[in-house]
Amino acid sequence: xxxxxxxxxxxxxxxxxxxxxxxxxxxxxxxxxxxxxxxxxxxxxxxxxxxxxxxxxxxxxxxxxxxxxxxxxxxxxxxxxxxxxxxxxxxxxxxxxxxxxxxxxxxxxxxxxxxxxxxxxxxxxxxxxxxxxxxxxxxxxxxxxxxxxxxxxxxx
Amino acid sequence: xxxxxxxxxxxxxxxxxxxxxxxxxxxxxxxxxxxxxxxxxxxxxxxxxxxxxxxxxxxxxxxxxxxxxxxxxxxxxxxxxxxxxxxxxxxxxxxxxxxxxxxxxxxxxxxxxxxxxxxxxxxxxxxxxxxxxxxxxxxxxxxxxxxxxxxxxxxx
Amino acid sequence: xxxxxxxxxxxxxxxxxxxxxxxxxxxxxxxxxxxxxxxxxxxxxxxxxxxxxxxxxxxxxxxxxxxxxxxxxxxxxxxxxxxxxxxxxxxxxxxxxxxxxxxxxxxxxxxxxxxxxxxxxxxxxxxxxxxxxxxxxxxxxxxxxxxxxxxxxxxx
Numbered sequence: 001x002x003x004x005x006x007x008x009x010x011x012x013x014x015x016x017x018x019x020x021x022x023x024x025x026x027x028x029x030x031x032x033x034x035x036x037x038x039x040x041x042x043x044x045x046x047x048x049x050x051x052x053x054x055x056x057x058x059x060x061x062x063x064x065x066x067x068x069x070x071x072x073x074x075x076x077x078x079x080x081x082x083x084x085x086x087x088x089x090x091x092x093x094x095x096x097x098x099x100x101x102x103x104x105x106x107x108x109x110x111x112x113x114x115x116x117x118x119x120x121x122x123x124x125x126x127x128x129x130x131x132x133x134x135x136x137x138x139x140x141x142x143x144x145x146x147x148x149x150x151x152x153x154x155x156x
Numbered sequence: 157x158x159x160x161x162x163x164x165x166x167x168x169x170x171x172x173x174x175x176x177x178x179x180x181x182x183x184x185x186x187x188x189x190x191x192x193x194x195x196x197x198x199x200x201x202x203x204x205x206x207x208x209x210x211x212x213x214x215x216x217x218x219x220x221x222x223x224x225x226x227x228x229x230x231x232x233x234x235x236x237x238x239x240x241x242x243x244x245x246x247x248x249x250x251x252x253x254x255x256x257x258x259x260x261x262x263x264x265x266x267x268x269x270x271x272x273x274x275x276x277x278x279x280x281x282x283x284x285x286x287x288x289x290x291x292x293x294x295x296x297x298x299x300x301x302x303x304x305x306x307x308x309x310x311x312x
Numbered sequence: 313x314x315x316x317x318x319x320x321x322x323x324x325x326x327x328x329x330x331x332x333x334x335x336x337x338x339x340x341x342x343x344x345x346x347x348x349x350x351x352x353x354x355x356x357x358x359x360x361x362x363x364x365x366x367x368x369x370x371x372x373x374x375x376x377x378x379x380x381x382x383x384x385x386x387x388x389x390x391x392x393x394x395x396x397x398x399x400x401x402x403x404x405x406x407x408x409x410x411x412x413x414x415x416x417x418x419x420x421x422x423x424x425x426x427x428x429x430x431x432x433x434x435x436x437x438x439x440x441x442x443x444x445x446x447x448x449x450x451x452x453x454x455x456x457x458x459x460x461x462x463x464x465x466x467x468x
Contacts, residue, residue, distance in 0.1 A: 024423065024430055025433065026444065026445045027443065028444070029444055030442075030443055032347070032405065039444040039445050039446060040447065040448070057296075093186065095186050095188055096186065098446065100448045102295075102449075103296055104295070104417075105211075105295055110296075110297070111180065111298050115181065118181040119180075119181050121181065129181070130183045130186075131186055132182065132183060132184070132185055132195040133182045134254065134256070136256045136294045137294050137297060138448045138449050139415050139416070139417055139449040140369075140416075140417055140420065141422070142420060142448075143420055144418075148448055249342065249344065251342050251349055260452075261416075262452060264452065264456045266454045277337065278337040285337070286337060287342055288339060288340070288342045288349040288350060289338045289352065290352030290460060291352065292453055293414075293450050293453060295417075308349070
Protein backbone atom coordinates (compact mmCIF):
# COMPACT_ATOMS: atom_id res chain seq x y z
CA UNK A 1 0.00 0.00 0.00
CA UNK A 2 1.52 3.29 -1.06
CA UNK A 3 1.79 5.98 1.59
CA UNK A 4 1.38 3.49 4.43
CA UNK A 5 3.94 5.28 6.63
CA UNK A 6 2.57 8.71 5.72
CA UNK A 7 -0.87 7.52 6.79
CA UNK A 8 0.61 6.28 10.04
CA UNK A 9 2.27 9.65 10.66
CA UNK A 10 -1.06 11.39 10.10
CA UNK A 11 -2.73 8.95 12.48
CA UNK A 12 -0.10 9.82 15.11
CA UNK A 13 -0.55 13.53 14.46
CA UNK A 14 3.09 13.94 13.52
CA UNK A 15 4.05 16.68 11.05
CA UNK A 16 7.51 16.30 9.56
CA UNK A 17 9.64 19.44 9.36
CA UNK A 18 10.31 20.93 5.95
CA UNK A 19 13.76 20.01 4.67
CA UNK A 20 16.37 22.20 6.31
CA UNK A 21 19.03 24.02 4.38
CA UNK A 22 22.43 22.97 5.67
CA UNK A 23 24.36 25.96 6.97
CA UNK A 24 27.82 24.46 6.54
CA UNK A 25 29.83 22.03 4.50
CA UNK A 26 27.96 19.10 5.87
CA UNK A 27 24.57 17.88 4.77
CA UNK A 28 21.54 16.43 6.50
CA UNK A 29 22.04 12.96 5.09
CA UNK A 30 24.20 10.90 2.76
CA UNK A 31 22.94 7.83 0.91
CA UNK A 32 25.42 5.06 0.12
CA UNK A 33 23.81 2.20 -1.80
CA UNK A 34 20.81 1.31 0.38
CA UNK A 35 22.12 2.92 3.55
CA UNK A 36 21.15 6.42 4.64
CA UNK A 37 23.33 8.16 7.21
CA UNK A 38 21.42 11.04 8.80
CA UNK A 39 23.33 13.78 10.63
CA UNK A 40 22.87 14.33 14.33
CA UNK A 41 19.54 16.06 14.92
CA UNK A 42 18.75 18.41 17.78
CA UNK A 43 15.22 19.02 19.10
CA UNK A 44 13.49 21.93 17.39
CA UNK A 45 10.17 23.66 17.86
CA UNK A 46 7.94 23.87 14.76
CA UNK A 47 9.44 27.30 13.97
CA UNK A 48 12.89 25.69 13.81
CA UNK A 49 14.17 27.13 17.10
CA UNK A 50 16.23 24.76 19.30
CA UNK A 51 13.97 23.22 21.98
CA UNK A 52 14.48 21.89 25.50
CA UNK A 53 17.61 23.79 26.51
CA UNK A 54 19.62 22.62 29.50
CA UNK A 55 20.85 19.38 30.99
CA UNK A 56 19.39 16.18 32.31
CA UNK A 57 20.11 16.07 36.00
CA UNK A 58 19.76 19.86 35.86
CA UNK A 59 16.93 21.96 34.42
CA UNK A 60 15.53 19.21 32.20
CA UNK A 61 13.41 16.36 33.60
CA UNK A 62 13.52 12.85 32.18
CA UNK A 63 10.01 13.36 30.79
CA UNK A 64 11.06 16.52 28.96
CA UNK A 65 14.26 14.86 27.79
CA UNK A 66 12.15 12.11 26.28
CA UNK A 67 9.97 14.66 24.47
CA UNK A 68 13.13 16.32 23.18
CA UNK A 69 14.46 12.99 21.89
CA UNK A 70 11.13 12.43 20.14
CA UNK A 71 11.59 15.76 18.34
CA UNK A 72 15.06 14.59 17.24
CA UNK A 73 13.45 11.42 15.93
CA UNK A 74 10.85 13.39 13.97
CA UNK A 75 13.67 15.31 12.28
CA UNK A 76 15.49 12.07 11.51
CA UNK A 77 12.36 10.71 9.83
CA UNK A 78 11.99 13.96 7.92
CA UNK A 79 15.46 13.55 6.44
CA UNK A 80 14.92 9.84 5.80
CA UNK A 81 11.85 10.86 3.81
CA UNK A 82 13.92 13.21 1.68
CA UNK A 83 16.47 10.42 1.16
CA UNK A 84 13.60 8.20 -0.06
CA UNK A 85 12.48 10.78 -2.60
CA UNK A 86 9.45 11.50 -0.45
CA UNK A 87 8.23 7.92 -0.08
CA UNK A 88 8.77 6.68 3.48
CA UNK A 89 7.41 3.25 2.54
CA UNK A 90 10.88 2.66 1.09
CA UNK A 91 12.34 2.52 4.63
CA UNK A 92 13.14 -1.15 5.17
CA UNK A 93 14.66 -0.82 8.59
CA UNK A 94 15.73 1.71 11.16
CA UNK A 95 19.24 0.30 11.64
CA UNK A 96 20.80 2.37 14.38
CA UNK A 97 20.29 5.45 16.54
CA UNK A 98 23.09 7.23 18.39
CA UNK A 99 21.81 9.07 21.45
CA UNK A 100 23.83 11.85 23.07
CA UNK A 101 22.27 13.22 26.26
CA UNK A 102 23.60 16.47 27.74
CA UNK A 103 23.82 15.74 31.44
CA UNK A 104 25.34 16.69 34.74
CA UNK A 105 28.08 14.37 36.00
CA UNK A 106 25.77 12.17 38.07
CA UNK A 107 22.87 11.44 35.72
CA UNK A 108 22.24 7.73 35.09
CA UNK A 109 18.97 7.37 33.17
CA UNK A 110 20.06 8.09 29.60
CA UNK A 111 18.13 5.10 28.24
CA UNK A 112 14.78 6.56 29.31
CA UNK A 113 15.58 9.82 27.55
CA UNK A 114 16.67 8.22 24.27
CA UNK A 115 13.56 6.03 24.40
CA UNK A 116 11.73 9.16 23.22
CA UNK A 117 13.32 8.59 19.81
CA UNK A 118 13.30 4.79 19.97
CA UNK A 119 9.60 4.58 20.83
CA UNK A 120 8.77 6.94 17.97
CA UNK A 121 10.53 4.71 15.44
CA UNK A 122 8.43 1.71 16.45
CA UNK A 123 5.21 3.79 16.55
CA UNK A 124 5.88 4.92 13.00
CA UNK A 125 7.59 1.94 11.36
CA UNK A 126 6.37 -0.97 13.50
CA UNK A 127 8.77 -3.93 13.71
CA UNK A 128 10.98 -2.31 11.05
CA UNK A 129 11.50 0.50 13.54
CA UNK A 130 13.42 -1.65 16.03
CA UNK A 131 17.06 -0.60 15.94
CA UNK A 132 20.47 -0.94 17.53
CA UNK A 133 21.52 2.10 19.50
CA UNK A 134 23.76 3.64 22.09
CA UNK A 135 22.83 6.16 24.79
CA UNK A 136 25.56 8.17 26.49
CA UNK A 137 25.88 11.33 28.56
CA UNK A 138 27.83 14.19 27.03
CA UNK A 139 29.20 17.39 28.54
CA UNK A 140 27.10 19.73 26.41
CA UNK A 141 25.50 20.01 22.99
CA UNK A 142 25.09 22.61 20.24
CA UNK A 143 22.80 25.51 21.14
CA UNK A 144 22.54 24.10 24.69
CA UNK A 145 19.93 21.49 23.70
CA UNK A 146 19.57 18.50 26.01
CA UNK A 147 19.80 15.71 23.46
CA UNK A 148 21.11 14.95 19.96
CA UNK A 149 20.34 11.80 17.99
CA UNK A 150 21.80 10.58 14.70
CA UNK A 151 20.58 7.64 12.67
CA UNK A 152 21.21 5.00 10.05
CA UNK A 153 18.32 3.77 7.88
CA UNK A 154 18.17 0.93 5.37
CA UNK A 155 16.02 1.79 2.35
CA UNK A 156 14.73 -0.18 -0.62
CA UNK B 157 37.25 -25.97 11.21
CA UNK B 158 33.80 -25.55 12.70
CA UNK B 159 33.61 -24.05 16.16
CA UNK B 160 37.11 -22.57 15.94
CA UNK B 161 36.13 -19.36 17.72
CA UNK B 162 34.06 -21.22 20.33
CA UNK B 163 37.12 -23.36 21.05
CA UNK B 164 39.20 -20.22 21.39
CA UNK B 165 36.67 -18.73 23.84
CA UNK B 166 36.84 -21.93 25.93
CA UNK B 167 40.64 -21.77 25.84
CA UNK B 168 40.47 -18.19 27.13
CA UNK B 169 37.98 -19.17 29.82
CA UNK B 170 35.38 -16.74 28.49
CA UNK B 171 31.69 -17.55 28.97
CA UNK B 172 29.34 -15.50 26.80
CA UNK B 173 26.22 -14.10 28.45
CA UNK B 174 22.87 -15.58 27.52
CA UNK B 175 20.99 -13.40 25.04
CA UNK B 176 19.38 -10.51 26.85
CA UNK B 177 15.76 -9.53 26.38
CA UNK B 178 15.59 -5.94 25.21
CA UNK B 179 13.67 -3.77 27.65
CA UNK B 180 12.65 -1.10 25.17
CA UNK B 181 11.96 -0.42 21.53
CA UNK B 182 15.53 -1.00 20.57
CA UNK B 183 17.23 -4.31 20.09
CA UNK B 184 20.66 -5.74 20.86
CA UNK B 185 21.70 -5.87 17.23
CA UNK B 186 20.52 -5.27 13.68
CA UNK B 187 21.89 -7.13 10.68
CA UNK B 188 21.95 -5.36 7.32
CA UNK B 189 23.33 -7.55 4.52
CA UNK B 190 26.65 -8.73 5.97
CA UNK B 191 26.98 -5.98 8.54
CA UNK B 192 25.93 -6.41 12.16
CA UNK B 193 25.40 -3.28 14.24
CA UNK B 194 25.50 -4.16 17.94
CA UNK B 195 24.00 -1.74 20.48
CA UNK B 196 26.18 -0.05 23.08
CA UNK B 197 27.04 -2.57 25.78
CA UNK B 198 27.71 -1.75 29.41
CA UNK B 199 29.83 -3.96 31.70
CA UNK B 200 27.78 -6.54 33.57
CA UNK B 201 28.58 -9.14 36.21
CA UNK B 202 27.61 -12.73 35.36
CA UNK B 203 24.26 -12.19 37.15
CA UNK B 204 23.52 -9.33 34.74
CA UNK B 205 24.04 -6.51 37.25
CA UNK B 206 25.89 -3.41 35.97
CA UNK B 207 29.57 -3.65 36.93
CA UNK B 208 32.34 -1.14 37.67
CA UNK B 209 30.29 1.88 38.71
CA UNK B 210 31.91 5.29 38.84
CA UNK B 211 34.26 7.38 36.75
CA UNK B 212 37.77 7.15 35.42
CA UNK B 213 39.79 9.83 37.14
CA UNK B 214 37.49 9.18 40.12
CA UNK B 215 36.63 5.90 41.85
CA UNK B 216 37.66 3.70 38.93
CA UNK B 217 41.31 2.93 38.15
CA UNK B 218 42.57 2.47 34.60
CA UNK B 219 43.09 -1.24 35.32
CA UNK B 220 39.47 -1.63 36.46
CA UNK B 221 38.25 0.45 33.53
CA UNK B 222 40.06 -1.94 31.23
CA UNK B 223 38.38 -4.94 32.89
CA UNK B 224 35.05 -3.20 32.49
CA UNK B 225 35.67 -2.60 28.78
CA UNK B 226 36.56 -6.28 28.43
CA UNK B 227 33.14 -7.15 29.88
CA UNK B 228 31.53 -4.84 27.30
CA UNK B 229 33.48 -6.70 24.62
CA UNK B 230 32.27 -10.06 25.89
CA UNK B 231 28.68 -8.84 25.59
CA UNK B 232 29.37 -7.56 22.08
CA UNK B 233 30.68 -10.99 21.07
CA UNK B 234 27.64 -12.61 22.67
CA UNK B 235 25.31 -10.55 20.47
CA UNK B 236 27.50 -11.11 17.39
CA UNK B 237 27.11 -14.83 18.06
CA UNK B 238 23.33 -14.50 18.08
CA UNK B 239 23.54 -12.50 14.83
CA UNK B 240 25.53 -15.40 13.33
CA UNK B 241 22.89 -17.94 14.31
CA UNK B 242 25.22 -19.27 16.98
CA UNK B 243 28.28 -19.80 14.76
CA UNK B 244 30.99 -17.25 15.57
CA UNK B 245 33.19 -18.66 12.82
CA UNK B 246 31.02 -16.60 10.49
CA UNK B 247 32.59 -13.39 11.86
CA UNK B 248 34.83 -12.16 9.05
CA UNK B 249 36.00 -9.00 10.71
CA UNK B 250 35.50 -6.84 13.75
CA UNK B 251 35.00 -3.60 11.83
CA UNK B 252 34.65 -0.90 14.46
CA UNK B 253 34.30 -0.32 18.19
CA UNK B 254 33.00 2.91 19.71
CA UNK B 255 34.36 3.46 23.21
CA UNK B 256 32.65 5.87 25.62
CA UNK B 257 34.51 6.29 28.92
CA UNK B 258 32.76 8.00 31.85
CA UNK B 259 35.39 10.32 33.24
CA UNK B 260 36.12 13.37 35.30
CA UNK B 261 37.03 16.50 33.35
CA UNK B 262 40.78 15.91 33.48
CA UNK B 263 41.17 12.25 32.52
CA UNK B 264 43.40 11.62 29.50
CA UNK B 265 44.01 7.88 29.17
CA UNK B 266 40.82 6.69 27.45
CA UNK B 267 42.78 4.56 24.97
CA UNK B 268 44.13 2.30 27.75
CA UNK B 269 40.62 1.75 29.07
CA UNK B 270 39.08 0.91 25.70
CA UNK B 271 42.02 -1.45 25.03
CA UNK B 272 40.21 -3.84 27.38
CA UNK B 273 37.70 -4.42 24.59
CA UNK B 274 40.19 -4.07 21.72
CA UNK B 275 42.62 -6.62 23.16
CA UNK B 276 39.77 -9.08 23.71
CA UNK B 277 38.76 -8.91 20.04
CA UNK B 278 42.25 -9.86 18.90
CA UNK B 279 42.58 -12.58 21.57
CA UNK B 280 39.35 -14.12 20.32
CA UNK B 281 39.38 -13.45 16.56
CA UNK B 282 43.11 -13.05 15.84
CA UNK B 283 43.92 -10.75 12.92
CA UNK B 284 40.22 -10.54 12.04
CA UNK B 285 39.75 -8.91 15.43
CA UNK B 286 41.71 -5.76 14.52
CA UNK B 287 39.25 -2.90 14.15
CA UNK B 288 38.83 0.82 13.69
CA UNK B 289 37.65 2.59 16.82
CA UNK B 290 37.20 5.80 18.75
CA UNK B 291 37.75 6.39 22.45
CA UNK B 292 36.25 9.46 24.10
CA UNK B 293 35.39 10.68 27.61
CA UNK B 294 31.72 11.23 28.36
CA UNK B 295 30.00 12.98 31.26
CA UNK B 296 28.24 9.90 32.56
CA UNK B 297 26.71 6.62 31.42
CA UNK B 298 23.57 4.55 32.05
CA UNK B 299 23.41 2.97 35.52
CA UNK B 300 26.61 4.87 36.43
CA UNK B 301 28.87 2.34 34.70
CA UNK B 302 32.35 3.56 33.74
CA UNK B 303 32.41 2.51 30.09
CA UNK B 304 30.09 1.66 27.19
CA UNK B 305 31.22 0.12 23.89
CA UNK B 306 29.25 -0.47 20.70
CA UNK B 307 30.40 -2.42 17.68
CA UNK B 308 30.13 -3.20 13.99
CA UNK B 309 30.94 -6.70 12.74
CA UNK B 310 31.24 -8.07 9.22
CA UNK B 311 29.87 -11.60 8.92
CA UNK B 312 29.88 -14.20 6.17
CA UNK C 313 42.54 12.71 -14.40
CA UNK C 314 44.87 10.71 -12.18
CA UNK C 315 46.13 12.43 -9.07
CA UNK C 316 43.40 15.06 -9.17
CA UNK C 317 42.98 15.06 -5.39
CA UNK C 318 46.74 14.96 -4.76
CA UNK C 319 47.06 18.02 -7.00
CA UNK C 320 44.32 19.71 -5.01
CA UNK C 321 46.11 18.92 -1.72
CA UNK C 322 49.30 20.45 -3.11
CA UNK C 323 47.35 23.52 -4.23
CA UNK C 324 45.98 23.87 -0.70
CA UNK C 325 49.47 23.41 0.80
CA UNK C 326 48.35 20.36 2.77
CA UNK C 327 50.91 17.66 3.55
CA UNK C 328 49.41 14.37 4.68
CA UNK C 329 51.05 12.66 7.66
CA UNK C 330 53.00 9.47 7.03
CA UNK C 331 50.98 6.40 7.96
CA UNK C 332 51.06 5.91 11.70
CA UNK C 333 51.90 2.58 13.31
CA UNK C 334 49.01 1.52 15.53
CA UNK C 335 50.14 1.14 19.14
CA UNK C 336 47.39 -1.25 20.19
CA UNK C 337 45.06 -3.95 18.94
CA UNK C 338 43.11 -1.51 16.86
CA UNK C 339 44.07 -0.15 13.48
CA UNK C 340 43.79 3.19 11.74
CA UNK C 341 41.12 2.00 9.33
CA UNK C 342 39.13 -1.01 8.22
CA UNK C 343 37.78 -1.46 4.69
CA UNK C 344 34.57 -3.43 4.23
CA UNK C 345 33.56 -3.73 0.57
CA UNK C 346 33.59 -0.09 -0.59
CA UNK C 347 33.31 1.45 2.85
CA UNK C 348 36.31 2.66 4.82
CA UNK C 349 35.90 3.19 8.56
CA UNK C 350 38.69 5.42 9.87
CA UNK C 351 39.46 5.46 13.60
CA UNK C 352 38.98 8.60 15.66
CA UNK C 353 41.81 11.03 14.90
CA UNK C 354 43.22 13.59 17.30
CA UNK C 355 44.99 16.76 16.17
CA UNK C 356 48.75 16.31 15.83
CA UNK C 357 51.62 18.63 15.00
CA UNK C 358 53.81 17.60 12.03
CA UNK C 359 56.16 15.81 14.48
CA UNK C 360 53.23 13.66 15.62
CA UNK C 361 52.78 15.32 19.03
CA UNK C 362 49.17 15.91 20.16
CA UNK C 363 48.16 19.48 19.36
CA UNK C 364 45.71 22.01 20.84
CA UNK C 365 45.47 20.70 24.40
CA UNK C 366 42.62 21.86 26.63
CA UNK C 367 38.91 22.46 26.37
CA UNK C 368 36.56 24.63 24.38
CA UNK C 369 34.98 27.06 26.78
CA UNK C 370 38.31 26.92 28.62
CA UNK C 371 41.85 27.40 27.28
CA UNK C 372 40.92 26.74 23.64
CA UNK C 373 39.18 29.35 21.48
CA UNK C 374 36.68 28.42 18.79
CA UNK C 375 39.21 29.49 16.15
CA UNK C 376 41.88 27.19 17.59
CA UNK C 377 39.35 24.39 17.99
CA UNK C 378 38.55 24.75 14.31
CA UNK C 379 42.25 24.52 13.40
CA UNK C 380 42.52 21.43 15.58
CA UNK C 381 39.55 19.82 13.83
CA UNK C 382 41.21 20.58 10.50
CA UNK C 383 44.29 18.66 11.67
CA UNK C 384 42.01 15.72 12.57
CA UNK C 385 40.59 15.93 9.06
CA UNK C 386 44.06 15.88 7.50
CA UNK C 387 44.82 12.67 9.41
CA UNK C 388 41.52 11.17 8.28
CA UNK C 389 42.42 11.91 4.66
CA UNK C 390 45.88 10.43 5.22
CA UNK C 391 44.34 7.13 6.34
CA UNK C 392 41.75 7.23 3.55
CA UNK C 393 44.67 7.54 1.14
CA UNK C 394 46.28 4.42 2.58
CA UNK C 395 42.92 2.62 2.29
CA UNK C 396 42.86 3.60 -1.39
CA UNK C 397 46.32 2.17 -2.03
CA UNK C 398 47.68 5.68 -2.32
CA UNK C 399 45.18 6.97 -4.90
CA UNK C 400 42.79 9.47 -3.32
CA UNK C 401 40.93 9.82 -6.60
CA UNK C 402 39.23 6.59 -5.59
CA UNK C 403 37.32 8.44 -2.84
CA UNK C 404 33.74 8.60 -4.14
CA UNK C 405 32.23 10.28 -1.13
CA UNK C 406 33.00 11.44 2.37
CA UNK C 407 30.02 9.73 4.01
CA UNK C 408 30.13 10.75 7.64
CA UNK C 409 32.23 12.52 10.25
CA UNK C 410 31.79 12.10 13.99
CA UNK C 411 32.96 15.16 15.92
CA UNK C 412 33.76 14.97 19.62
CA UNK C 413 34.64 18.33 21.17
CA UNK C 414 36.21 18.42 24.65
CA UNK C 415 34.36 21.21 26.40
CA UNK C 416 33.38 22.75 29.66
CA UNK C 417 29.79 22.19 30.74
CA UNK C 418 28.44 25.39 29.20
CA UNK C 419 29.95 25.42 25.71
CA UNK C 420 27.40 25.59 22.88
CA UNK C 421 29.26 26.15 19.60
CA UNK C 422 30.44 22.65 18.73
CA UNK C 423 29.33 23.01 15.10
CA UNK C 424 31.81 25.84 14.43
CA UNK C 425 34.64 23.73 15.82
CA UNK C 426 33.83 20.63 13.80
CA UNK C 427 33.48 22.81 10.71
CA UNK C 428 37.28 22.81 10.69
CA UNK C 429 37.13 19.21 9.49
CA UNK C 430 33.95 19.62 7.42
CA UNK C 431 35.27 22.60 5.48
CA UNK C 432 38.50 20.74 4.74
CA UNK C 433 36.61 17.82 3.19
CA UNK C 434 34.85 20.12 0.74
CA UNK C 435 38.05 22.08 -0.01
CA UNK C 436 39.77 18.81 -0.90
CA UNK C 437 37.03 16.67 -2.43
CA UNK C 438 34.54 19.29 -3.68
CA UNK C 439 30.90 18.17 -3.74
CA UNK C 440 31.99 14.61 -2.90
CA UNK C 441 33.29 16.02 0.37
CA UNK C 442 29.83 16.91 1.70
CA UNK C 443 28.98 14.49 4.49
CA UNK C 444 26.59 13.62 7.28
CA UNK C 445 27.97 14.30 10.74
CA UNK C 446 27.35 14.81 14.40
CA UNK C 447 29.04 17.33 16.72
CA UNK C 448 28.84 16.80 20.48
CA UNK C 449 30.66 18.00 23.60
CA UNK C 450 32.55 15.38 25.58
CA UNK C 451 34.05 15.48 29.07
CA UNK C 452 37.63 14.98 27.93
CA UNK C 453 39.70 13.30 25.22
CA UNK C 454 42.89 11.24 24.93
CA UNK C 455 46.08 13.18 25.66
CA UNK C 456 43.94 16.19 26.63
CA UNK C 457 43.35 17.24 23.02
CA UNK C 458 40.35 19.47 22.36
CA UNK C 459 38.73 17.52 19.52
CA UNK C 460 38.58 14.03 17.99
CA UNK C 461 36.97 13.20 14.65
CA UNK C 462 36.30 9.81 13.07
CA UNK C 463 35.11 9.18 9.54
CA UNK C 464 33.44 6.92 7.02
CA UNK C 465 34.47 7.14 3.35
CA UNK C 466 33.00 5.48 0.28
CA UNK C 467 35.67 4.41 -2.21
CA UNK C 468 35.59 3.04 -5.73
